[in-house]
Amino acid sequence: MGLFDIFKGSPVRVNEDNKTTEMRKQQSLIFENYISGMKKETAFKAYALQLCINRISNAIVKCDFNTFNKGTNEPGTVWYQLNVEPNQNQNAADFWNKVIEQMVMNEEGALIVQDSMTGELLVADSFTVKKYAFKPNSYAYVLINGYTIQHSFSEKEVMHLRLNNSKIKAIFDGIYSEYSTFLDGAIRNYNRSNAIKYALNIDATFDQLKNKPVLDEDGNQVIKDGLPLTEYDDVIDDMFENRLKPVFSEKDSVTPLESGLGLSDLNATGNSKSSGSAANKTTRDISAMVDDIINMAADAFAIPRGLLKGDTADVNSMTDNFISLCINPIAEQIEDEINRKLYGKDNVLKHTYCRVKTEHIRNSDITKLATSAELMSRIGAWSLNDILAFIGEESINEDWADKHIMSKNYALIEDALKGGENNEENQDNV
Structure with a gap:
């Protein structure tokens, strides 16, 4: 059975067993952590990874998938699927974006299967693979857009694409986990340095209010939090609970102060921009560390650093290195997988095959x-x-x-x- 015959019918939803349910939860967790970036520690890493995924997938989308019949360039069904419409719900750009994302995010890489009823190419969201030494690997629990395929597939029935170093993301995760402690420290230092800090000065005049109790309607001293309430306590509580809120808001405000009270800006000297409370601390330390994270991601995926960050200086040389060191190996792997699974040895030897051309990546x-x-x-x-x-x-x-x-x-x-x-x-x- 060839790749065009792998499905016994269209995918249908079936009752999931515990293993499939657990896989779905793991897949959801991956994209929640890396794509949604709910935590700031994850967000910077997700940003760097998404930059790499976008650069690689955008380059692959610009490649030409040329199909040849006995050495003659002849566009046909396979050409149309690879270049225009792999399936009815995706165009080629969406399809290859998902393939590259799976190759980066999933340690086992991306799995492409084909529906025998329609001939459509589909990218699996998750799967398990059982590897063998002297017989074809087996793929099971294949999930596609929420649907579970009921049977397993052999190696010759799928296209399995992996990065040359499949553990590259895991290695990057380990490096980032160590580096993130420095990033957290820089963020804390920035927040601490830019926090508005005031001192409340209390002299003897106001201190005398400790001797004046606050009385209720019956003339009894009010008890608050188990302690007798004085006018000193009442004014201080009112200041911190109500009066100072406008002072720390973004709008202009004025607050009354009793005799014997005064506010002094602790940021008025030293690291202030002027005589106000705005600290002279910038985000340069944080942005420099974010640049380090992006640089580490660029090095991990063999993408020139400047190209990943959008630098325009020497862009031609960076583009050449990007195509040679990053894109060409991926394009060659895609080409080999297409040829050995869709065409086979006999056709390839007769010059009936697919060629992935990367020339059009460069404008x-x-x-x-x-x-x-x-x-x-x-x-x-x-x-x-x-x-x-x-x-x-x-x-x-x-x-x-x-x-x-x-x-x-x-x-x-x-x-x-x-x-x-x-x-x-x-x-x-x-």
């Missing part, structure tokens, strides 16, 4: 390509339609547009070494 400037395109045409490597295809334009439906030409300035090396009249005659005949 092409036609003015910069003109010289190179002319050279490729002059040596007979490209036809006019080949050039149009490279720059993303529609081909010309004429026989002459597919013909290859060569300049007469080129000759076989053995003819060029002969020299004299024979050489000139041979060059004219090339």
